[in-house]
Amino acid sequence: MHVSSGKLWSMRRLADDNGRFKMVAADQRPPIFSLVRQRKGGEATYDEVASVKEALVDALSPAASAVLLDPIWAFPRCAARLDPRKGLLVTLEDHAFEETAGGRLSREIGDWSVGKIRRLGAEGVKVLAWYRPDGDPGVCERQQEFVERVGRACAANDICFLLELLVYPLPNEAGQTKDYIEHSAKRPELVIRSLEAFADPRFGVDIFKLESPLAAADVPEPGTDGAAECQRWFDALGRAATRPWVMLSAGAEMQQFRRILSYAYRAGASGYLAGRAIWWKAAQAFPDLAAVDAGLRGEGLAYMNEINVLTDAMAKPWTDHPAFGDGIGLEYGGPDFYRQYKDFPRS
Numbered sequence: 001m002h003v004s005s006g007k008l009w010s011m012r013r014l015a016d017d018n019g020r021f022k023m024v025a026a027d028q029r030p031p032i033f034s035l036v037r038q039r040k041g042g043e044a045t046y047d048e049v050a051s052v053k054e055a056l057v058d059a060l061s062p063a064a065s066a067v068l069l070d071p072i073w074a075f076p077r078c079a080a081r082l083d084p085r086k087g088l089l090v091t092l093e094d095h096a097f098e099e100t101a102g103g104r105l106s107r108e109i110g111d112w113s114v115g116k117i118r119r120l121g122a123e124g125v126k127v128l129a130w131y132r133p134d135g136d137p138g139v140c141e142r143q144q145e146f147v148e149r150v151g152r153a154c155a156a157n158d159i160c161f162l163l164e165l166l167v168y169p170l171p172n173e174a175g176q177t178k179d180y181i182e183h184s185a186k187r188p189e190l191v192i193r194s195l196e197a198f199a200d201p202r203f204g205v206d207i208f209k210l211e212s213p214l215a216a217a218d219v220p221e222p223g224t225d226g227a228a229e230c231q232r233w234f235d236a237l238g239r240a241a242t243r244p245w246v247m248l249s250a251g252a253e254m255q256q257f258r259r260i261l262s263y264a265y266r267a268g269a270s271g272y273l274a275g276r277a278i279w280w281k282a283a284q285a286f287p288d289l290a291a292v293d294a295g296l297r298g299e300g301l302a303y304m305n306e307i308n309v310l311t312d313a314m315a316k317p318w319t320d321h322p323a324f325g326d327g328i329g330l331e332y333g334g335p336d337f338y339r340q341y342k343d344f345p346r347s
Contacts, residue, residue, distance in 0.1 A: 019319045
């Protein structure tokens with residue numbers, strides 16, 4: 001497969017030296033808003049939210065291959081603190097999705113764009129798309145149009161496009177919440193079908209960020225009852241992923257996420273992009289930022305190092321994904337590269 005130079009460089013920068021993704025997410029907004037409100041008994045201020053994100057980046061980024069930041073609270077406060085040897089992903093989607101009678105609609109942050117993310121020096125654009133393949137067809141179509149639009153912009157700016165997909169409860173179902181947590185009543189076939197909907201090359205996805213097909217609490221310990229059936233669902237996820245893929249934690253507990261990774265790596269995942277599984281316990285010490293920092297550098301970092309060892313042992317390097325079965329070549333490689341390679345879009 002021929003890969004454009006910008007996307008090739010992006011993928012290499014986001015992964016470690018062996019092609020495995022060990023990416024920590026510090027872009028979460030509603031979960032941190034809720035945490036700060038609960039711990040202080042009032043609305044979360046900009047500085048309070050940003051201070052939590054600073055602590056996450058400072059403590060955990062040394063163990064990561066890349067870091068995911070939002071452009072409002074995280075990037076402005078963390079840009080100068082982040083090791084330039086680490087890859088950088090930046091969020092495009094607004095956390096305040098639109099809830100309609102037919103389902104959720106994602107949208108970009110106002111006054112924010114793929115072009116701005118590329119211009120600030122990031123290696124990748126991350127988008128979360130809420131999706132229910134069995135939901136309202138009009139909503140599904142609009143979500144697909146949103147993702148396709150982003151994919152085109154990423155191609156035009158020659159930057160890696162990482163798509164996160166999350167199943168959620170429809171308006172008439174139980175478990176309604178606006179928090180970014182796993183829909184515990186999800187059906188595994190909906191997770192698979194969501195991925196299949198966006199596997200088409202027209203969406204331009206370079207990395208999929210995927211949830212466990214089974215609720216985290218229902219994923220058994222490998223080698224125990226139910227493990228074979230669980231692995232079949234993860235294997236189906238791997239077959240549906242037409243590009244390299246990583247696992248998200250969706251608020252899973254540490255032990256739960258470790259189990260999820262073991263199944264995902266057997267199915268061909270190339271790493272993780274996780275947040276709360278790593279840092280949520282430590283963040284509970286807010287507003288004592290010294291205690292937050294101690295927890296992150298203690299149990300949080302120890303856990304991250306543990307799953308990094310698992311990733312090294314079991315995850316598939318992204319360059320070994322079946323999409324690149326015939327090898328990876330540079331698009332327009334050859335003496336006319338400089339002529340054929342496209343410039344940035346003209347405004």
